[in-house]
Amino acid sequence: MGNYKLGSLEELVVLIVAMRYDSAYSVGIAEEYEKQTGKSINISAIHTVLYRLEEKGFLESKLGEASGQRGGKRKRLFYITPVGKKAIDEQQTLREQLRKQIPEIAFQWNS
Amino acid sequence: MEQLNPNLQPPKWAQRLLKWYCREDRFEELSGDLEELYQIRCEQGSRLKANFSYCWNVLRCCKSYARKTDYKMDTSGALIKSFFKLSLRHIAKNKGYIGLNVFGLGFALAFCIVTYMIYGYNREFDSVFTNDNIYRVHAMRPGVEGLDRWELSPLALEREMVNDHSGVKHAVSYLAANISIGKGKYFIPSALSFASPDFLKVFDLPLKYGSKENFNQHGIYLTEAYATKLFGDDIPIGKRLSVYYYGRKFPDVEVLGVFERIPNNSSFAFEGLLNIESLLTYFDLDRSDWESVDFQFGQYVQLNSATQKEEVETFMQQYLEPYNAANPNKRIEKFELTALHDLITETTISYTNMPVEENEFLIFAVMAILILIVASFNLANTNVALISSRVKEIGVRKTIGSSSRMIFVQFIFETLMVMILAFAFSLSLTNIISEEILSMRNQKFLLTDLDMTGVLSFVVLFMLFITMITGLIPALYAHKFKPVTILNHRLTAKGFGLTHYVMAIFQYSLSIAILLSGLIFMQNADFLKAQDYGYDTENLMIIRVKDGNEYAQLKTALDDKVYAKETFGSYHYLVGYSHDAQIKVDELATEVSNYKVAGPFLDKMGVTFAEGRDFRDGSAKDITDHLIVNQYFADQYFQGDALNKKMSVDGEDKTIIGVINNFRDDELYSDYVPTLLIFTAVSDLDRDHFFLRTNGEPHQEVYAAVEEVWAELFERPMVYHWQHDYAYSSMIESSEQMGKIFMWLSIIAFVLSIVSIMAMAALHVNRKTKEICIRKVLGANTSQILSFVNRPFMKILSASFVLGILMGYFLPDAILSTIYYQYIEVSWLQSTWIGLGVVSFALFVVYITVMRPVRANPSDGLRTE
Numbered sequence: 001m002g003n004y005k006l007g008s009l010e011e012l013v014v015l016i017v018a019m020r021y022d023s024a025y026s027v028g029i030a031e032e033y034e035k036q037t038g039k040s041i042n043i044s045a046i047h048t049v050l051y052r053l054e055e056k057g058f059l060e061s062k063l064g065e066a067s068g069q070r071g072g073k074r075k076r077l078f079y080i081t082p083v084g085k086k087a088i089d090e091q092q093t094l095r096e097q098l099r100k101q102i103p104e105i106a107f108q109w110n111s
Numbered sequence: 112m113e114q115l116n117p118n119l120q121p122p123k124w125a126q127r128l129l130k131w132y133c134r135e136d137r138f139e140e141l142s143g144d145l146e147e148l149y150q151i152r153c154e155q156g157s158r159l160k161a162n163f164s165y166c167w168n169v170l171r172c173c174k175s176y177a178r179k180t181d182y183k184m185d186t187s188g189a190l191i192k193s194f195f196k197l198s199l200r201h202i203a204k205n206k207g208y209i210g211l212n213v214f215g216l217g218f219a220l221a222f223c224i225v226t227y228m229i230y231g232y233n234r235e236f237d238s239v240f241t242n243d244n245i246y247r248v249h250a251m252r253p254g255v256e257g258l259d260r261w262e263l264s265p266l267a268l269e270r271e272m273v274n275d276h277s278g279v280k281h282a283v284s285y286l287a288a289n290i291s292i293g294k295g296k297y298f299i300p301s302a303l304s305f306a307s308p309d310f311l312k313v314f315d316l317p318l319k320y321g322s323k324e325n326f327n328q329h330g331i332y333l334t335e336a337y338a339t340k341l342f343g344d345d346i347p348i349g350k351r352l353s354v355y356y357y358g359r360k361f362p363d364v365e366v367l368g369v370f371e372r373i374p375n376n377s378s379f380a381f382e383g384l385l386n387i388e389s390l391l392t393y394f395d396l397d398r399s400d401w402e403s404v405d406f407q408f409g410q411y412v413q414l415n416s417a418t419q420k421e422e423v424e425t426f427m428q429q430y431l432e433p434y435n436a437a438n439p440n441k442r443i444e445k446f447e448l449t450a451l452h453d454l455i456t457e458t459t460i461s462y463t464n465m466p467v468e469e470n471e472f473l474i475f476a477v478m479a480i481l482i483l484i485v486a487s488f489n490l491a492n493t494n495v496a497l498i499s500s501r502v503k504e505i506g507v508r509k510t511i512g513s514s515s516r517m518i519f520v521q522f523i524f525e526t527l528m529v530m531i532l533a534f535a536f537s538l539s540l541t542n543i544i545s546e547e548i549l550s551m552r553n554q555k556f557l558l559t560d561l562d563m564t565g566v567l568s569f570v571v572l573f574m575l576f577i578t579m580i581t582g583l584i585p586a587l588y589a590h591k592f593k594p595v596t597i598l599n600h601r602l603t604a605k606g607f608g609l610t611h612y613v614m615a616i617f618q619y620s621l622s623i624a625i626l627l628s629g630l631i632f633m634q635n636a637d638f639l640k641a642q643d644y645g646y647d648t649e650n651l652m653i654i655r656v657k658d659g660n661e662y663a664q665l666k667t668a669l670d671d672k673v674y675a676k677e678t679f680g681s682y683h684y685l686v687g688y689s690h691d692a693q694i695k696v697d698e699l700a701t702e703v704s705n706y707k708v709a710g711p712f713l714d715k716m717g718v719t720f721a722e723g724r725d726f727r728d729g730s731a732k733d734i735t736d737h738l739i740v741n742q743y744f745a746d747q748y749f750q751g752d753a754l755n756k757k758m759s760v761d762g763e764d765k766t767i768i769g770v771i772n773n774f775r776d777d778e779l780y781s782d783y784v785p786t787l788l789i790f791t792a793v794s795d796l797d798r799d800h801f802f803l804r805t806n807g808e809p810h811q812e813v814y815a816a817v818e819e820v821w822a823e824l825f826e827r828p829m830v831y832h833w834q835h836d837y838a839y840s841s842m843i844e845s846s847e848q849m850g851k852i853f854m855w856l857s858i859i860a861f862v863l864s865i866v867s868i869m870a871m872a873a874l875h876v877n878r879k880t881k882e883i884c885i886r887k888v889l890g891a892n893t894s895q896i897l898s899f900v901n902r903p904f905m906k907i908l909s910a911s912f913v914l915g916i917l918m919g920y921f922l923p924d925a926i927l928s929t930i931y932y933q934y935i936e937v938s939w940l941q942s943t944w945i946g947l948g949v950v951s952f953a954l955f956v957v958y959i960t961v962m963r964p965v966r967a968n969p970s971d972g973l974r975t976e
Binding site for chain 1: 141174
């Protein structure tokens with residue numbers, strides 16, 4: 001478990017990368033992040049997280065094809081790795097386990 | 112995504128910046144991302160915003176993932192510890208050099224911190240008063256050049272304004288006074304002030320004890336320090352105090368409250384606050400009277416809103432008429448309101464405390480910066496010289512894996528350590544220096560009086576800044592050494608660069624100039640002391656007595672004391688106290704200053720007579736029929752021949768029996784223009800002042816002895832002053848203080864310059880060792896080698912000599928001419944001798960430093976080759 005630690009922003013970025021399979025690049029991820037969370041984020045923060053996740057092995061990347069878009073400059077496309085999948089799965093399981101252990105009474109504020 | 116619009120291009124400089132710092136393998140994707148974002152921003156909003164956002168993103172992306180070189184450094188504790196150890200070892204090994212540098216830098220930094228303090232003193236001046244819309248009431252009176260600003264408000268103005276204009280929330284009067292507080296048998300001279308009851312509403316000073324509500328006629332508020340001085344740790348509320356003013360006892364007052372600490376940098380510096388009504392009642396002054404009284408009140412108004420300032424100002428002009436009608440000799444042209452926090456620069460206004468003038472501040476700041484440059488250069492220079500003997504250490508460290516950056520950081524760290532020591536030393540000096548400087552202005556201000564967040568941020572940031580500047584030269588010098596070159600003993604020696612020359616010349620000429628300035632200020636103080644004022648100002652104590660009876664009592668008690676050279680009395684005293692008299696000479700009427708004196712007072716004051724005689728002791732005819740005039744008066748009214756001429760003084764006909772030579776009745780700030788003076792005699796019973804001429808014993812000792820005698824005779828405090836203090840001593844003191852400051856600065860600059868030249872000489876010889884040895888082997892003798900080694904120093908010192916003398920001539924002359932009207936002339940001969948002395952000493956130090964390596968056996972120097 002300890003080997004697959006993800007911060008909350010990192011977790012969201014891994015999820016978005018997996019969600020946007022084959023079209024996950026920094027500008028697109030930033031847009032998706034803003035759409036999903038309603039919060040704005042600087043592109044440099046997305047870059048930092050993407051490169052760090054790649055370094056840790058949660059993501060892998062390759063350069064896309066050159067196109068007329070972006071003045072002919074290629075995008076770096078990111079993909080989730082099996083380690084990345086395991087990490088988000090474990091985070092998910094942990095959350096669900098904790099959620100299930102909350103007694104009902106904790107949510108009964110009016111009684 | 113559509114094709115990029117070729118017309119929409121982000122700023123070129125930002126693109127170039129990105130290209131400059133970005134790794135090649137990441138450049139394509141990153142620049143593509145940023146340009147795509149730019150495109151989106153352009154479509155969504157303005158181009159300006161898009162440009163700004165692009166530039167901001169370029170700056171934000173300058174992180175380790177994008178940079179060509181990763182600047183990550185090992186910042187582990189072990190490394191810092193090792194740097195720390197190395198620095199300590201370096202300091203321990205070079206105690207002498209480092210100690211002198213810490214001493215010099217400490218002084219220079221202390222002067223910089225004091226400069227910041229003075230800046231802070233001005234910036235936070237009156238900031239304790241937080242209420243809005245407070246204005247000072249100033250009277251504009253006709254002066255030599257246009258209108259002069261005066262703090263001269265008629266007392267009646269206060270009530271009239273509040274009653275007549277709805278925009279005026281409060282109007283208050285304030286008078287600073289020297290009052291004595293009686294405590295048992297003793298009298299404590301205190302700086303108490305009188306203020307209107309609403310004063311505490313306008314100036315919201317926080318109270319530690321008591322309440323502001325009931326500020327009645329018999330109440331007094333004390334400052335915390337003063338309350339402690341009077342009552343120790345007891346809470347003083349409700350305690351009673353005896354108040355003496357002008358030598359008379361006021362009704363007792365009750366302590367109503369104690370203020371929390373009031374900062375020294377505020378317009379009002381008082382130890383206690385009395386209700387102005389007590390003054391009015393005691394002196395029988397009428398609040399509605401427009402006539403100006405002996406007391407000069409300051410007035411302040413608080414308006415309901417700042418927008419009403421001009422309206423109220425215009426409204427106030429209606430009060431000119433009643434005022435000018437009541438005071439035809441002190442006409443006011445108009446009233447003006449000046450915001451409390453606005454700086455007042457006019458010299459006609461003097462509050463107890465004033466912000467430091469910009470000129471004074473600039474002189475000080477420039478001095479501080481110059482001395483800091485000298486000290487910083489010195490440290491850099493010494494470090495470079497010391498590094499030259501540590502090249503092997505650098506070579507070995509680089510060989511075993513230390514990067515250039517590590518070496519760089521290590522040397523910066525070493526400078527930082529020295530700097531921390533220097534800062535610690537400077538902080539301990541700061542308060543001493545500030546006291547010395549501000550005592551010239553009779554003020555006291557300490558570092559702790561300032562907002563400490565500002566002080567700490569300044570000290571830390573300034574320390575880091577100076578460390579970077581000073582540490583950069585040695586660190587850059589050390590970090591680029593090539594280990595192979597060092598370890599092969601092939602490190603090539605370079606001569607002095609232009610920077611070295613310029614800095615060394617600057618340093619030496621400044622030392623000479625500062626030394627000369629110090630001497631000149633000291634000599635100026637002596638010059639001022641030797642000034643002839645036309646009467647004897649020395650060792651003369653003037654004590655206020657009630658009448659001739661008290662005078663006689665005091666005279667009997669003091670006459671046989673060893674310190675009393677002579678005692679005499681008079682109604683007025685010279686320079687500072689006289690009355691106006693209406694005179695008439697051949698139907699020509701005018702108003703002149705009339706000194707009422709008793710008996711041969713003028714003779715005893717050392718005034719000389721051009722013709723005629725002085726008044727005689729107890730002569731009734733002198734009192735009724737005679738007068739004495741000064742030479743200027745005689746020249747103006749009688750073409751120099753005034754003796755035995757008749758004239759009328761306040762309606763009484765009198766004959767002139769003597770003409771005295773003119774004496775100065777002002778200070779030395781301006782060229783002296785004599786004024787019309789007359790002297791009339793009064794009876795012995797009218798002696799209001801007792802004069803004691805001493806044999807020159809210290810003033811404090813005489814004062815203590817006389818006060819003891821006084822306490823036995825009279826039950827009220829003694830009011831006195833020294834004639835010497837009155838005339839010109841403040842100027843002598845300020846000249847002596849300036850001399851002292853310059854002397855200190857010159858000692859520091861001189862010591863630093865000597866250390867610097869020693870370091871430079873050591874470095875120079877070190878670099879030239881091989882050349883010296885080869886020359887020796889080829890047959891050069893010691894004097895030839897010395898002349899070759901000393902050449903650069905001869906150049907530096909000759910240039911400094913010329914520059915230093917020029918600066919040492921013009922710098923003090925410029926400062927003196929702004930402060931004094933009469934001052935000593937700077938002597939070229941003296942400057943030349945002092946310059947020669949400094950330069951010769953420096954040459955001697957160079958000689959001593961280079962002598963040993965020059966005399967050494969050449970085989971030792973060449974062995975390593």
